[in-house]
Amino acid sequence: MASGTFWMLNPVGLKVYAGKQATRQLHELNGKERAGVTKLREVLDDRLQEIKKAKTWKHERILTSPQDTKIRVQGAEGEFLNFCANNYLGLSNHPEVVEAAREGLRKYGAGLSSVRFICGTQTLHKELEHRLSQFHGREDTILYGSCFDANAGLFESMLTPEDAVFSDALNHASIIDGIRLCKAQKYRYPHRDLSELEHLLAHSEARIKLIVTDGVFSMDGNVAPLPGLRNLADKYRALLAVDDSHATGFLGATGRGTEEYCNIMGAADIICSTLGKAVSGAAGGYTTGPKELITLLRNVSRPYLFSNAPPPPVVAASLKSLDLVEGSSELRERLQQNTRSFREGLKAAGLTVAGDDHPICPVMVGEAPLAVELASGMLQRGIYVVAFSYPVVPKGGARVRVQLSAAHTPEDVNRAVHAFTEVGKNIGLIKG
Ligand SMILES: *Cc1c(COP(=O)(O)O)cnc(C)c1O
Numbered sequence: 001m002a003s004g005t006f007w008m009l010n011p012v013g014l015k016v017y018a019g020k021q022a023t024r025q026l027h028e029l030n031g032k033e034r035a036g037v038t039k040l041r042e043v044l045d046d047r048l049q050e051i052k053k054a055k056t057w058k059h060e061r062i063l064t065s066p067q068d069t070k071i072r073v074q075g076a077e078g079e080f081l082n083f084c085a086n087n088y089l090g091l092s093n094h095p096e097v098v099e100a101a102r103e104g105l106r107k108y109g110a111g112l113s114s115v116r117f118i119c120g121t122q123t124l125h126k127e128l129e130h131r132l133s134q135f136h137g138r139e140d141t142i143l144y145g146s147c148f149d150a151n152a153g154l155f156e157s158m159l160t161p162e163d164a165v166f167s168d169a170l171n172h173a174s175i176i177d178g179i180r181l182c183k184a185q186k187y188r189y190p191h192r193d194l195s196e197l198e199h200l201l202a203h204s205e206a207r208i209k210l211i212v213t214d215g216v217f218s219m220d221g222n223v224a225p226l227p228g229l230r231n232l233a234d235k236y237r238a239l240l241a242v243d244d245s246h247a248t249g250f251l252g253a254t255g256r257g258t259e260e261y262c263n264i265m266g267a268a269d270i271i272c273s274t275l276g277k278a279v280s281g282a283a284g285g286y287t288t289g290p291k292e293l294i295t296l297l298r299n300v301s302r303p304y305l306f307s308n309a310p311p312p313p314v315v316a317a318s319l320k321s322l323d324l325v326e327g328s329s330e331l332r333e334r335l336q337q338n339t340r341s342f343r344e345g346l347k348a349a350g351l352t353v354a355g356d357d358h359p360i361c362p363v364m365v366g367e368a369p370l371a372v373e374l375a376s377g378m379l380q381r382g383i384y385v386v387a388f389s390y391p392v393v394p395k396g397g398a399r400v401r402v403q404l405s406a407a408h409t410p411e412d413v414n415r416a417v418h419a420f421t422e423v424g425k426n427i428g429l430i431k432g
Contacts, residue, residue, distance in 0.1 A: 214246070
């Protein structure tokens with residue numbers, strides 16, 4: 001073919017020609033739509049209408065700035081104070097983390113173009129797994145692209161129909177989906193209800209019994225009853241798995257998570273967590289625990305075997321974040337101080353903040369329209385928070401969820417408290 005010559009003479013012309021050809025084919029396709037696609041549009045249109053009617057439509061706000069305590073939003077003037085990220089330690093855009101990612105990119109490239117076991121493992125991945133094992137004091141750790149993947153790969157790999165899994169009713173969607181994929185006997189116990197859980201455990205004759213819970217529940221900011229769960233696990237020879245995504249790096253004096261917060265280090269037999277929240281905020285997830293389990297996961301866990309290795313800049317960002325998490329407790333203390341002054345400020349104003357002593361602060365409102373009013377009043381005052389209502393939370397439990405960060409200044413927190421007080425009065429949530 002003469003295309004080689006053509007390329008040499010006019011490479012740009014060739015690209016334009018090929019592009020036009022492809023666009024023309026698409027245009028022809030658009031003219032006469034395939035029957036299957038027409039049917040799909042019909043069916044989906046009904047479903048989308050239902051979502052709108054149920055008022056559960058998701059609006060994406062588009063940031064034009066990095067993730068931080070002050071953000072810019074497409075289509076809106078000025079800066080917003082951001083109180084709805086999982087950026088607990090303020091590491092998402094921390095200069096040292098960004099620099100480490102840049103260095104990871106420079107030294108190890110943009111990505112691996114491979115899953116881990118073919119040719120997608122670099123020294124960087126092994127280093128992060130080793131660091132995480134040390135951080136949690138566990139035997140071994142397997143890194144995934146996300147914590148969603150970690151949960152999707154755990155249950156199916158370790159449990160068979162001879163085994164049973166006992167899951168808190170309010171566990172994260174990724175745990176629910178991970179359990180769906182496995183063939184074990186499945187039990188759901190009411191949220192944090194130890195006596196119901198005991199009843200289920202006592203009547204189970206399964207070979208392996210696995211209790212699984214979020215360490216911290218993200219809608220309520222409340223903590224799992226780890227001491228009670230550990231007792232039950234011991235009494236019924238069960239295992240305890242904790243998903244500590246909303247705790248790793250910042251809960252407990254040294255950031256070891258829910259175990260440390262509850263003063264029961266080592267309570268969990270298996271920990272899953274994310275690197276997309278407090279620890280770097282970039283992406284990644286992992287499972288840490290007994291070495292035989294981690295070895296099995298490396299051999300059979302499907303999101304690990306069939307999905308690309310985490311990219312080097314992301315892994316490098318997590319490593320640097322762990323340095324910062326372990327190096328000093330300054331960020332944790334600032335986060336704690338911010339959390340305390342926000343919770344106290346709102347209480348003093350006459351508002352109800354649910355949850356334990358955690359930077360997730362759900363401002364309880366009750367009815368859904370009032371929660372929407374509260375959130376939009378805050379937005380008008382330049383403060384970005386989000387309203388949640390049924391079916392994400394129970395009926396009558398509508399709320400505005402606030403998340404504090406170590407990167408918020410005391411003035412940021414005061415501004416939020418004042419704005420909540422003002423808007424709360426305006427919409428009649430605060431009486432008098
Ligand atoms: C956020 C979250 C996840 C998902 O983590 P990703 O790394 O973003 O996939 C899983 N479990 C819990 C409890 C979470 O809060």
